[in-house]
Structures are given as C-alpha cells and as structure tokens.
Amino acid sequence: MRGWSYLAKRVSFSLMTIFVATTLNFFLFRVLPGDAVRNLSRVPHASPDLKAQLRRQFGLDKSPWEQYLLYLRELAHGNMGISFADQKPVRGAIVEALWNTIPMVLIGTIVAIVIGVATGVLAAWWRGSWKGSIGTSFAIFFYAVPTQWLALVLLIAFAGLLPSHGMSDPYLLDDSTGAKLIDLGRHLVLPATTLALTLYGEYALITRSAMLETLGEDYVLTARAKGLLPRVIVRRYALRNAMLPVTTLIALSLGYLVAGAILIETVFSWPGIGYAAYQAVVERDYPMLQGTFLVLTFSVVLFNLIADLLYARLDPRITL
Amino acid sequence: MKRRGLRLRAILTALALVAVLAGCGGSSTGAGDAKRGGVLRIGTSNGIDSLNPFVGINQDDFAVWLAIYPTLLQYDTTKPGMPYKGSLATSWKFSEDHKTLTFTIRDGATWSDGTPLDATSAEWSLGVMFKFADGAAGNWGIKDNVTSIKATDAHTLVITYSAPAATALYALGNTPILPKHVWEEAASGNGKGLKTFVNEPSGDKPMVGAGPFLLTKYQKGELAMFKTNPSWYGDKPLIDGWGLQTFKNKDALVTALKGGEIDAVGGIPPTALNTVKSGGLVVDEGPALAMRDLIINSNPDKPKNRELLNLDVRKAMEMAIDRKAIVDTAWLGKASEGSTIIPPAGASDGQEWHNDAIDVVGFDIDGANKLLDQTGYAKGADGIRVADGHPMRYEIVFADDESGAGDRAFQIIQNGFKQIGIEISQKKMDSSAAWEAIYCDDDCQYRDFDLAMWDWFPAADPDFMLAAMTCDSWGDWNDSGYCNKEYDALHQEQKGATDPKARKVIIDKMQQMVYDARPYIILTYDERIDAWSSKWDGFVESSQGFFNNFSTQSLEKVHLK
Numbered sequence: 001m002r003g004w005s006y007l008a009k010r011v012s013f014s015l016m017t018i019f020v021a022t023t024l025n026f027f028l029f030r031v032l033p034g035d036a037v038r039n040l041s042r043v044p045h046a047s048p049d050l051k052a053q054l055r056r057q058f059g060l061d062k063s064p065w066e067q068y069l070l071y072l073r074e075l076a077h078g079n080m081g082i083s084f085a086d087q088k089p090v091r092g093a094i095v096e097a098l099w100n101t102i103p104m105v106l107i108g109t110i111v112a113i114v115i116g117v118a119t120g121v122l123a124a125w126w127r128g129s130w131k132g133s134i135g136t137s138f139a140i141f142f143y144a145v146p147t148q149w150l151a152l153v154l155l156i157a158f159a160g161l162l163p164s165h166g167m168s169d170p171y172l173l174d175d176s177t178g179a180k181l182i183d184l185g186r187h188l189v190l191p192a193t194t195l196a197l198t199l200y201g202e203y204a205l206i207t208r209s210a211m212l213e214t215l216g217e218d219y220v221l222t223a224r225a226k227g228l229l230p231r232v233i234v235r236r237y238a239l240r241n242a243m244l245p246v247t248t249l250i251a252l253s254l255g256y257l258v259a260g261a262i263l264i265e266t267v268f269s270w271p272g273i274g275y276a277a278y279q280a281v282v283e284r285d286y287p288m289l290q291g292t293f294l295v296l297t298f299s300v301v302l303f304n305l306i307a308d309l310l311y312a313r314l315d316p317r318i319t320l
Numbered sequence: 321m322k323r324r325g326l327r328l329r330a331i332l333t334a335l336a337l338v339a340v341l342a343g344c345g346g347s348s349t350g351a352g353d354a355k356r357g358g359v360l361r362i363g364t365s366n367g368i369d370s371l372n373p374f375v376g377i378n379q380d381d382f383a384v385w386l387a388i389y390p391t392l393l394q395y396d397t398t399k400p401g402m403p404y405k406g407s408l409a410t411s412w413k414f415s416e417d418h419k420t421l422t423f424t425i426r427d428g429a430t431w432s433d434g435t436p437l438d439a440t441s442a443e444w445s446l447g448v449m450f451k452f453a454d455g456a457a458g459n460w461g462i463k464d465n466v467t468s469i470k471a472t473d474a475h476t477l478v479i480t481y482s483a484p485a486a487t488a489l490y491a492l493g494n495t496p497i498l499p500k501h502v503w504e505e506a507a508s509g510n511g512k513g514l515k516t517f518v519n520e521p522s523g524d525k526p527m528v529g530a531g532p533f534l535l536t537k538y539q540k541g542e543l544a545m546f547k548t549n550p551s552w553y554g555d556k557p558l559i560d561g562w563g564l565q566t567f568k569n570k571d572a573l574v575t576a577l578k579g580g581e582i583d584a585v586g587g588i589p590p591t592a593l594n595t596v597k598s599g600g601l602v603v604d605e606g607p608a609l610a611m612r613d614l615i616i617n618s619n620p621d622k623p624k625n626r627e628l629l630n631l632d633v634r635k636a637m638e639m640a641i642d643r644k645a646i647v648d649t650a651w652l653g654k655a656s657e658g659s660t661i662i663p664p665a666g667a668s669d670g671q672e673w674h675n676d677a678i679d680v681v682g683f684d685i686d687g688a689n690k691l692l693d694q695t696g697y698a699k700g701a702d703g704i705r706v707a708d709g710h711p712m713r714y715e716i717v718f719a720d721d722e723s724g725a726g727d728r729a730f731q732i733i734q735n736g737f738k739q740i741g742i743e744i745s746q747k748k749m750d751s752s753a754a755w756e757a758i759y760c761d762d763d764c765q766y767r768d769f770d771l772a773m774w775d776w777f778p779a780a781d782p783d784f785m786l787a788a789m790t791c792d793s794w795g796d797w798n799d800s801g802y803c804n805k806e807y808d809a810l811h812q813e814q815k816g817a818t819d820p821k822a823r824k825v826i827i828d829k830m831q832q833m834v835y836d837a838r839p840y841i842i843l844t845y846d847e848r849i850d851a852w853s854s855k856w857d858g859f860v861e862s863s864q865g866f867f868n869n870f871s872t873q874s875l876e877k878v879h880l881k
Binding site: 032053054057085086087088152155156159160161163164165166169170171266267268269271275278279281282283284 | 359361363369370455510512515516517518537539540541542543545563565566567568569571572575576578579580581750752753
C-alpha cells in the first residue's frame, strides 16, 4: 500500500510541475520583446485597424490573464490552438514533428548507451593503463564539444557521401518502400551519429565511476579469488550493480533528448520537434511555442518520474 | 533563416512590385538546341515562410509567386537597365497626362484548371488588393493615387490615377494575379480571410496557378516542388520541374551543393567562396541590391543622449569608420564601400538612381577628433568623451541577421570609435526584438535607442527605399526616426515625375539630404555570389541572383548541358 501512495504522490507532484511549467511558459513568451502581430503588420499603410484586427484574430487583444484562462480551457479539451504562422492546428504539426524526431533520437541514444557503457566498463577495467586513459579522454572530449560544432564537422567531413539535409530525398525516383527506407537510413546517419557522440561521453564516465566503485567491493574480490574469468566478473558481478546509476541517468537524459535535439535538427534541417520550436521562436508563434514547450516539459517530467520509480524498483534497499 | 530577416521581408513585402535591377549580366541561352528535361534542385537559406501572398514576406515567397501566378509584366533581366517586358499583358500605354494606364491582355490564357484568364481576372485580383490596401492587402501597396481598376473588355485593363504616376508600372507589374474562383470567399466581407487563407496544395493535385510552373508539393520550412505548367502562356521552360529546399544552416547548404545533393544556390557567404571554387562548381559574382547600415536615432524628441542629434558628432562618427577595413576584413573583399541609401545596383526604367556625386567623408581619426573637440565634448580620464555630464557610451541594437560579417564590421567600428572617445557595445537580438528596441511602440516612438546595425535589400526602383525615410513611414519601414517635411515633399514630387531624368534630379537631392543628416551611415554594399553544378547551364543572373522575384527567365532558360 505504501508503494501506491508513493506512486500517487509522485504522479500528482509531476502533474503539478507540468502545470507550473506550462504557466511559466505561457507568460515567458509574452514577456519576450516583439510579437507576431507586429511582425505581420509592419507593412506600409498598415492602419491601426489592421493591427487591431490581427490582435483580435490572434486573441492578443485580451488581457494576458484572460488569454491564459482561455488557453487552459482549450488545452483541457486537447486543443493546442492554431499556429499564428501558417494557420494550421498546432497539435497535428507537433505530432508529425514528434514522429520525425523519435526515430533519430532513439537510434542515437541506443548507440550512445551501447558505446558509452562498453567504453565505461573497459575504461574501468583498464584503469591506470594507457588503454583506459584513451577511453576516458575520448569520452571527456565528446562530452565537452558543442553539439552544433560536432554536427558541422561531421557534415563537412561526409559531404557528398551522406545526405546533410532533411529526412528524405525529395527527388528519389524509386518509389518502393525498400528504397525509401534506405533513403531514410542514409539521412539518419549524420544526425543520429552526432547525437550518439555527444551523449556517449556522459554514459561512459558515469559507467566508469560506478564500475570502479563496484570493482573495489569485497564480492568482486571474492569472485577474483574464486578464479572466475574477468568477463564473468565484469558481467555478472560488477556491471549489474554498477548499472543502477546508469539506468537512472538513461531515464533522466531521455526526457531531455527531445529538447536536446534542437541544435542537431537545426543544423541538419531535420523536421522534428526541436526544429519546430526553433522556427516558432523566430516567428513569435505563441501557440506553436506553447505546444512544443508543453511536449518538452511533459517528456522531461515523465522520464523523471520513470527514473524515480525505476530506481526504487531496481534497488530493493530503497523502500517506497 | 529568413535570409536577412525582417528587413529583407520588409522590403520585399512592401515592394510588392519589386522593380527592376540594373547591372544584370548573366548568360542566356537560345532555347533552340538546348537539352530538355531534368529537375533542377535549388537550395536556399531564406525559404518560404508562407505561400499566402497576404502573409509571406521572404524573398523566396515572392520568387515562388512569380513562378506560379501570372503577372501583368516582368522585368527583362537579360538587358542592362532592365526594361519591363510583357507577361499576361502584351503591351501597355500611358495617356498623355500620365493619369491613365491601359494594359492589353493576351488572348487564350487559362488557369491550370482550365478557367479562362483575361482582363477581368486581373481586374478582380488587383481590385481586391486595392480595396484592402489599408488592411489585409497593405503589403501590395496598390494605393498611391489609384482611382479605379477596370476591365473594359476581356483584353483591356484600364487603371486611372488622380495624379501622374511615375511608379505605376513598378507598383503593378510584378504583383501576382490570384484566381478568383479560389480566393473569392477569402476576399469577401472585410477581407480578414485573406490573411488566414491556407494557400497550399492539397492531396495530389497541384495548386491552381497560371505561371510557368505549378506547385505540386509543399512542406513548411523544408521543401517545395514544382512541375512545368503545360498551359503556361509564355516561353516553355526547358526543365521538367524544380525543387526548393530550405537549409537553416549556410554551411550545410554549401556542403550539400559541393556534395551534389543540390544543383544551385544563391547567396553563398564570402567565407565559403573558396570552398565552392575548389568544388568544381560554376561561380557567378556581381553587385547585389543590398547594403549594411549603421543607424543613428534621428528622432528630434529623443530624451536621452541628445548629443547624437548633433550633426558634427554624426559626421565624426562616419570619419571614424574604416570602410575599407570592413570590406577587406569583414567581407573578404566581396562588398564595396557604401555612401547613399540607393545602392549602385539599383536601376529601373532604364535609369540608374544611385547618386555618385556625393562627396563621402573619408576615414580620418584625427579629423574626427578635431571635430568632436570643437563640440566641447572633452575626453574624460578614461579616454571616453563626456557630453552634457554623461560619458559617450552607447549600446548598438544589433539585428542577429547581421551576425558573421556584421560582427566583424562591428569590431572595426568599435575600434575606430574608441580612438575618438566613443565607446559602443553590441546588443544582439532577433529581428522582431530589434525592431521593438528601435521603434518601442506607438506611444513611445523611437524614444530609447541610440544606435543600431542592420541591412536593407531594396527594390530596384528607388521609391521604396526613399519612402522608408519619410515621416509617414514611422512605425513600419522607418527605423531611424528620421522625419523631414522638406524631404517628404521631394518624395511626393518624384512620384509624379514621369520623366526619369527629371525624377533622378529630385532623387539625387534626397540622397544628399539623407547623407548629410546621417540617420544612416551606409557601411557597405553587398556583392552576391551564386554557384551551380557544371551539369547545368542557361541561368539568367540579376542583382538578386538567378532565383529572383524580377523575372522567371532563369527558370525558363536553365537546362542540363
């Protein structure tokens, strides 16, 4: 029963966080200098009438408080509004963008986890030797480099070999599913690799330090003393226990991934949620901005919650 | 992004009818034995922001409308001085008093769905823009002195004016004519629907149009695809179609061109010139219709830092700017030194409009210091001059479209100003925020800002750029707070000067006035760099590049080798 009340507490806390973040987002964008109407009405002969008309149309003639209540009411009905920029429903645009983001982010993250954990384990096992140092140095390097810089370096390095723009070739003549999948795969390589490289460093460093901790434990010493193979010691004794913080980190970072892809999506013109957020900021498209930030907030909070629950599940010492 | 932001949009929007261009060289190809077929892949960093002609403001929007909608005229970019050439109208004529303009509309033209396209179509579409010129259609500017737009029969369109109109062709020629049967409902009532109409292809059917191409596919912020329009009334294009892909990052754009993912790009940054040259691509350079400016707040009622209104201070500032260093270092030589608000590349009606007789003050730090010493603003202990009790320390509103070359230009200016005891710092913002920082709002116009750096991409006809400096333009294109009744009177006068030579005399005077008052110090004029794959030939260049909103000649004549 304690577990259920903990769950209820965590979930309600998460919902509260989403509500607060949504509210902050709503007002934050309105504090930004510049607005959509001013952009649209900065034309010669723009009469005060036109400005007033546009403000009315976008609901910007109402007080921020009224706009906010209206926004909440519509949101409760699942309506995220109509984009100022292209007059289309925000929800459809966001769903489409999310579907574009997910495969890229997912592949990038999985690759990052695999390489990161492997590097971390080896670096811990080889601690003190040059092999271990190389592994750690690379991890620190990729952890430190700015994402957009790495994206550009890869883009320039693979110019002509791999596509640098969007997620499909609009001029593709072969219309078969196979050809389309290959095309998508080719477009995925650079953005997903950039994401994997920028993420793997963190996983590697955390895994390494967790591994070092467990490798020093008595039960590992016992295992060594029993003459078990290093492979077995690492896999069955050390890594299992070291995975605890790593799992939490993965869950936590997944939440930020959607937001973290903004830079990558912009460099590679990948039509995902990050790219949509970037465009919405430039266009002062409030409904679209609110929509994308709501999705980002929701994903961060959700994965935080999952991390919390997972932690408790994985480590029996933590009681709910 | 909006390749040069709001400013660019600004112009283009207003322009509506962009005028011509001068100095358009380029190669044209006889269609005779040129290879047919193929799809031209164009890359852009500007992109389409909206396909609705009452909303979109990017340069690419205008170029796309020209490709898919009919216009009365186009500009002939193959000829220097750019004459107008017929499109839907085969000829045009002014009355003696220059108050009536008659277009003869061609026979047998149709919309892509078979609906007839004649003088009544033009009457309806231009009429809507005229009717809502103070509202939703304000961006098309069909208003000045127009009294009526009438189709007297299927082949004759008559426009009447209350006064002689020197800018009549400029204001009407390139405006897209929209299909009534598609837009009629949106244009009903108060015309509010014009701004919210979603003008995009739905399903597999191309959008109804009557330009040389039809829009078949559109993905916002990413891609637009076009195929040749079989019912186009003009010269048949040689290609089967073309695509326009948007790259938000210029390095990615150049890389894609070099890697063969796309065939042609306009507006290559000077820093990438060597990259494209080494990539076996055809590179074409020429003077562009664009300039970079330092804005000095000229609102006479500005409450703070009023020393900036002192003409000697402004002159000293110009003397402390090393334009040559900006051209060489910031633009890597791909620009020229600026002087007046009408760039040398701007010409229309067979007339060049730039005033090259203006005596530009040169780079002269000692002279600038002397001039400032005379104003009595002496240097303080820290080397910064003190004016009316406060140090001459200012923030420059810096529109982020200027980043890159503009940052380097800023550093050169900052260094020059330091030597004359003026300290400046850079405040970067996106174009929307920069405009707000400059203008403030209707109840605090041009009150708070001191200096700004931005750009202009003017029309070839000088009217738009000249209008941007009038009192009437406060709150829309005027971004300096300059307002001078004498200047405004000249602006009206040139609008009625139907003889280009006489008009030039007035415009020269206006350029001199603005130069002397220095609401702007024009830093540099741009040079454009276009590049394309050597597999293609036949591009027709202009001061806006090969993909422009002057004419569709480039897209009609380009072909595979």
